[in-house]
Amino acid sequence: MRRYAAPILLALFLALAAPIPSAPAIGPGEALKDAKLEDRARDIGRQLRCLVCQNQSIDDSDAPLARDLRRLVRKRLTAGDDDRQVIAYIHARYGDFVLLRPPVDERTWLLWFGPALALLVALAFLLWRLRRPRPAAPADSLSPEAAARADALLGDRGDEP
Amino acid sequence: MSAEIGHFALIVAAVLALGQSVFPMAGAVRRHGALMALGGTLATGQFVFVAIAFGALTWAFVTSDFSVANVVQNSHSAKPLLYKITGVWGNHEGSMVLWCLILSLFGACVGWFGGNVAPGLRARVIAVQGMIGLAFLAFVLLTSNPFDRVNPMPPDGRGLNPILQDPGLAFHPPLLYLGYVGFSVTFAFAVAALLEGGVDAAWGRWVRPWALAAWSFLTLGIALGSWWAYYELGWGGFWFWDPVENASFMPWLVGTALLHSAIVAEKRDALKSWSILLAILTFSLSLLGTFLVRSGVLTSVHTFATDPERGLFILAILAVTIGGALVFYAWRAPALKGGGLFRPVSREGALIVNNLLMTVAALTVLFGTLYPLIVDALGLGKISVGPPYFNATFVPLMAPLILAMGIAPFLPWKRADLAGALDRLKLIVAVTIGAAAVVVFLEDRYSFAAALGIGLAVWAIGASAFELASRVRLFRAPFGESLRRTAAMPRSAWGMTLAHAAAGVVVAGITASSVWQTEIVRVMEPGDRADVAGYTVAFAGVQEVRVGNYLARRGRFTVSEGGAAVATLSPEKRIYLPQRTPTTEAAIRTTWFADLYIVLGDPHGEGGHAVRLYHNPLVPWIWIGAVLMFLGGMISLTDRRHRVGAPRRSVRPAPPQPAEA
Numbered sequence: 001m002r003r004y005a006a007p008i009l010l011a012l013f014l015a016l017a018a019p020i021p022s023a024p025a026i027g028p029g030e031a032l033k034d035a036k037l038e039d040r041a042r043d044i045g046r047q048l049r050c051l052v053c054q055n056q057s058i059d060d061s062d063a064p065l066a067r068d069l070r071r072l073v074r075k076r077l078t079a080g081d082d083d084r085q086v087i088a089y090i091h092a093r094y095g096d097f098v099l100l101r102p103p104v105d106e107r108t109w110l111l112w113f114g115p116a117l118a119l120l121v122a123l124a125f126l127l128w129r130l131r132r133p134r135p136a137a138p139a140d141s142l143s144p145e146a147a148a149r150a151d152a153l154l155g156d157r158g159d160e161p
Numbered sequence: 162m163s164a165e166i167g168h169f170a171l172i173v174a175a176v177l178a179l180g181q182s183v184f185p186m187a188g189a190v191r192r193h194g195a196l197m198a199l200g201g202t203l204a205t206g207q208f209v210f211v212a213i214a215f216g217a218l219t220w221a222f223v224t225s226d227f228s229v230a231n232v233v234q235n236s237h238s239a240k241p242l243l244y245k246i247t248g249v250w251g252n253h254e255g256s257m258v259l260w261c262l263i264l265s266l267f268g269a270c271v272g273w274f275g276g277n278v279a280p281g282l283r284a285r286v287i288a289v290q291g292m293i294g295l296a297f298l299a300f301v302l303l304t305s306n307p308f309d310r311v312n313p314m315p316p317d318g319r320g321l322n323p324i325l326q327d328p329g330l331a332f333h334p335p336l337l338y339l340g341y342v343g344f345s346v347t348f349a350f351a352v353a354a355l356l357e358g359g360v361d362a363a364w365g366r367w368v369r370p371w372a373l374a375a376w377s378f379l380t381l382g383i384a385l386g387s388w389w390a391y392y393e394l395g396w397g398g399f400w401f402w403d404p405v406e407n408a409s410f411m412p413w414l415v416g417t418a419l420l421h422s423a424i425v426a427e428k429r430d431a432l433k434s435w436s437i438l439l440a441i442l443t444f445s446l447s448l449l450g451t452f453l454v455r456s457g458v459l460t461s462v463h464t465f466a467t468d469p470e471r472g473l474f475i476l477a478i479l480a481v482t483i484g485g486a487l488v489f490y491a492w493r494a495p496a497l498k499g500g501g502l503f504r505p506v507s508r509e510g511a512l513i514v515n516n517l518l519m520t521v522a523a524l525t526v527l528f529g530t531l532y533p534l535i536v537d538a539l540g541l542g543k544i545s546v547g548p549p550y551f552n553a554t555f556v557p558l559m560a561p562l563i564l565a566m567g568i569a570p571f572l573p574w575k576r577a578d579l580a581g582a583l584d585r586l587k588l589i590v591a592v593t594i595g596a597a598a599v600v601v602f603l604e605d606r607y608s609f610a611a612a613l614g615i616g617l618a619v620w621a622i623g624a625s626a627f628e629l630a631s632r633v634r635l636f637r638a639p640f641g642e643s644l645r646r647t648a649a650m651p652r653s654a655w656g657m658t659l660a661h662a663a664a665g666v667v668v669a670g671i672t673a674s675s676v677w678q679t680e681i682v683r684v685m686e687p688g689d690r691a692d693v694a695g696y697t698v699a700f701a702g703v704q705e706v707r708v709g710n711y712l713a714r715r716g717r718f719t720v721s722e723g724g725a726a727v728a729t730l731s732p733e734k735r736i737y738l739p740q741r742t743p744t745t746e747a748a749i750r751t752t753w754f755a756d757l758y759i760v761l762g763d764p765h766g767e768g769g770h771a772v773r774l775y776h777n778p779l780v781p782w783i784w785i786g787a788v789l790m791f792l793g794g795m796i797s798l799t800d801r802r803h804r805v806g807a808p809r810r811s812v813r814p815a816p817p818q819p820a821e822a
Contacts, residue, residue, distance in 0.1 A: 027762075028684045028771050039606065049545045055403050057547065100547025102532075107541050111532045115525040115554060122517050130505050 167217025168308040174210035175298040181291030185284035200287035201272025208269040237320035247331035254307035285353035323737030329389030340379025341447040348444035365426030377794030384787030395745035408450030418519035429501040511569035567624030614672025621665025656797025663789035670782030694776035
């Protein structure tokens with residue numbers, strides 16, 4: 001039995017290996033001859049989601065659907081579409097989910113502008129706080145003995161970056 | 162028997178955690194010294210019993226005890242010993258026990274090394290640690306018991322997910338948890354300070370070493386995960402803005418902000434209330450990360466154990482911890498008094514810029530991660546938020562951050578002169594602009610992004626080097642004097658300089674590998690050659706091998722440079738037994754300045770194979786930079802001012818202490 005083990009395992013291995021998608025990303029023979037056009041195709045591919053994968057762009061995925069979409073992108077580019085038109089073409093057929101860069105609309109205003117808004121509000125608040133006249137700082141008005149005690153407790157806190 | 166011992170030990174640990182959350186707290190309220198001191202003992206006890214439970218689980222895995230359900234589901238007798246051990250945390254139940262182990266370790270450490278913390282505060286910190294420990298031990302005991310038995314006992318186990326049978330991923334969770342859970346201590350310090358109703362400058366000083374330790378481990382944990390993704394997922398990427406990656410990145414961002422605001426809290430007695438909020442948020446985001454990963458709310462390539470019911474339990478822990486802490490904060494924080502005054506342009510101001518940008522960056526990542534879920538839950542359709550969003554929002558925040566990072570060490574406290582600082586840095590400014598200009602000249606496609614990235618990297622490294630040079634008065638004082646100053650430099654200064662320069666190293670790696678990657682995808686037959694970035698790669702063929710618990714198709718590639726053979730690379734496609742799961746093992750030759758990366762694809766035609774060849778310039782710098790950041794943190798941690806085990810003080814409050822020599 002033992003001497004059959006290796007051939008059986010290898011046969012099993014080959015049978016299993018065949019249909020399983022391998023290392024992801026673009027396959028041989030897919031790339032366009034025109035290097036400039038192919039570069040554009042890659043950039044577009046990175047912005048489109050492989051709909052059947054988990055968090056992969058069509059450029060990263062080896063799924064058949066991703067391959068079909070890559071071919072579609074290249075077909076549209078060869079036909080003379082600009083990048084925006086190609087993305088619009090795919091978007092029209094597959095919906096918002098295919099766009100890794102979500103569209104800017106009323107649903108996504110918070111997503112796109114929320115962080116910038118938070119930053120502005122925080123900056124405005126800070127400037128207001130720093131410009132507001134305040135009474136003399138308590139930290140600077142420690143009695144010499146208290147300051148000496150605090151310094152002794154904290155060690156040489158002055159020279160550290 | 163070991164399973165029962167482990168189960169029992171977990172129950173004992175939970176009871177001790179209950180005591181730990183009650184007694185020291187009561188002692189602190191009543192100013193009862195003995196009750197407060199009990200906290201440290203109980204914390205040590207909790208750690209010992211969780212360690213016994215963890216040891217029992219490890220024993221069950223190492224001895225392949227297939228009467229334990231968890232071992233059956235996640236181990237196999239033919240697995241190498243290393244992966245039998247790491248399999249302990251390669252599954253949900255075991256990883257939660259590891260979480261509890263590290264949590265109880267940190268709790269015990271507060272008892273062991275917290276001798277210089279005021280006893281009342283220390284007791285409260287230990288009590289809060291006890292509460293968190295109790296919540297998670299209850300979670301393990303009630304929903305995720307790793308010690309459940311199976312009957313009848315199966316002859317062998319189902320094996321560990323092969324993707325986890327890898328050194329990188331084996332040690333990724335423990336490091337990540339050291340970071341995540343480490344921030345529980347800063348959280349406990351924040352809550353304890355709110356309970357006491359007062360924060361003094363010493364608070365910042367006590368918090369800093371814990372924040373530094375947690376941050377360093379989190380940095381290393383994230384880097385290890387990213388490195389694993391790079392060599393294992395097989396397409397040369399290192400960061401995918403995947404929800405699970407984001408889950409670990411958010412606490413890192415806010416934790417970095419905390420690290421810096423705590424400096425201001427200590428040195429200048431300012432930003433105290435804000436530091437407390439950051440400490441709460443950092444641990445909240447760590448818990449959120451745990452929830453996102455453990456609940457299966459997000460689908461992701463990294464999630465290997467998911468269960469919505471457990472998610473509900475964690476969500477409850479999350480709601481009570483975060484909600485409770487924030488409500489408490491809103492109630493008590495207004496009473497905290499602000500301290501030292503400063504002008505917008507000052508060291509404080511620069512550190513606030515860091516805080517602001519780091520926090521907003523974390524907010525961006527949080528929005529991007531949760532937005533698809535929220536839009537879906539509201540019935541507004543399905544949207545995707547992917548790398549283009551994160552790159553568009555994240556880079557504009559990081560660029561000013563790195564600019565500020567370079568200049569901040571040249572700004573004095575309270576009030577600074579920006580023009581003067583820039584004037585001191587004029588050499589570095591010139592080098593930075595020059596480097597960016599050269600990149601614009603060299604690169605046509607991504608010239609703006611490339612120039613920005615390389616410029617920022619040069620700036621960060623250059624400004625850090627210049628800071629070091631001016632600190633030791635290099636070339637401005639006799640060389641011996643510079644040497645003496647170098648030796649006398651505080652370790653925390655070394656740590657800062659190293660970590661800041663390391664950020665530049667990481668940026669250089671990310672930029673160069675994204676912009677100047679070379680990729681060749683083609684079918685190669687034995688004897689074929691391909692030229693990649695100065696290397697000639699010859700394909701010698703494929704052989705099938707059986708190694709341990711997997712079968713592999715192994716390619717052989719000889720790499721030569723200028724006619725001389727420099728390496729033989731053997732990328733593999735493996736099929737792991739018994740699950741028959743395929744994995745791809747890229748073969749990588751690194752020169753520390755670039756990687757040659759080969760992936761073997763599927764057979765193609767007669768004897769041919771699809772092959773992917775990548776040349777990734779500076780990609781190792783991403784992880785070298787992260788390791789340097791970790792080292793920076795560790796060096797800083799050994800500074801005598803940070804030493805957590807600093808000379809013990811008697812229980813009397815804060816007698817003056819002579820400065821050490």
